[in-house]
Amino acid sequence: MPADIFARRFNNGLVFFLSVAALTAGSILITQYDVVAGFTSIAKAFAWGAHNFYPDHHAMARLPEILQKLWQTVLMSIAATTVAAIFAAFMAMLGSRTTRFNALSSILVRGLASVFRNIPLVAWAMILMLAFSQSLVTGYLALFFGSFGFLTRAFIETVDEASLDAVEALRATGAGYFAIIFQAVLPSCLPQMVSWLLFMIDTNIRDATLVGLLTGTGIGFTFDLYYKSFHFHEASLVVIMIVITIIVIEMFSNYVRRIIL
Structure with missing residues (x-):
């Protein structure tokens, strides 16, 4: 056999x-x-x-400008991801089998999350550019919609995997819906939700560079501008700063995950 x-x-x-x-x-x-x-x-x-492709002394003179655009991109990524996580947490409560109002709400939320999650970030940016042209709003919304779909699905699975003992105990005592959410579900799911949030922030900071190429904003547009104008030393400095930023944020995220999990 x-x-x-x-x-x-x-x-x-x-x-x-x-x-x-x-x-x-x-x-x-x-x-x-x-x-x-x-x-x-x-x-x-x-x-x-x-x-x-290496930074020279002319490129280093552009460092303050590059850092400003990079900081703008990081803040936009964090803001879009955090706001998307708030909406995703609310939708996850409606979509989870543990906390849903009924089967219809669960089906609708899961279907909505699948649609948002399966549309690529580049496609979101191109669709939104038709309405908002090349602007920070376009980049923000593209990151928001992509994060919303992914986090909604991740949060639903997190709530579904949570222990039902506390939920059943509160239901047995006649506790209301919101009491079950805030006293049983969220305390057990919050560490994993924060972990997913940190993962999405890491991902969005990487993706924001590509979004910037399309929307003409942030550090992505700065790289595109230098590269297409044959300022390769400045473009290399942009790449180095992006890599350093991603490594630092990933180290911080891993530290936070070790604490909360």
Whole structure:
């Protein structure tokens, strides 16, 4: 029996590998991609980066301006994520099987969360640009809608996985709906919700750079402006500052998670 299971898994893995290999080969043939040229250009790309893509003294003179745009992007990401988390927490209570009013509210909330979550952030930015053009509002709303869909789904699963003992005990004593929410559900779910919130802030700070390229705002637009005007030293400084900011925020997020979880 173990030998049969191992053989079945091996055959399934072999079929999957051959399918991926066939799809890859077909894609190369259809797109006429030159594999050899692609791999040989990697060394040239690193050589060009070492020669051009590093901050010099002219780029360092632009550091205050870059830090201001980066700070603007970080604040926009935190604000959009935090406000989205508030709305997502409210919707999660309506969508969770533990705290829902009825089955219809749960279905509607879960469907709404799936729609918002499955629309890519780039698509949100492009859709919103039709109404708000290139502005901070467009970037903020794109991050808000993407965060709202993801956090609503994550919060629903968090509430569903919460222990029902406290909920059932309060219901047995005749406690009302809001008493159950604030005395049983939120205390047990809040640490995990905060963890999801910190994760979303990390993600949005990364994504805000891409949103800025489309909406003409924040650090993303600053990078695009320098890069397209061939100011590669300034563009490299923007990239370095983004990486440092993300690392610092991730370290802070991990520290907070260790405390609350």
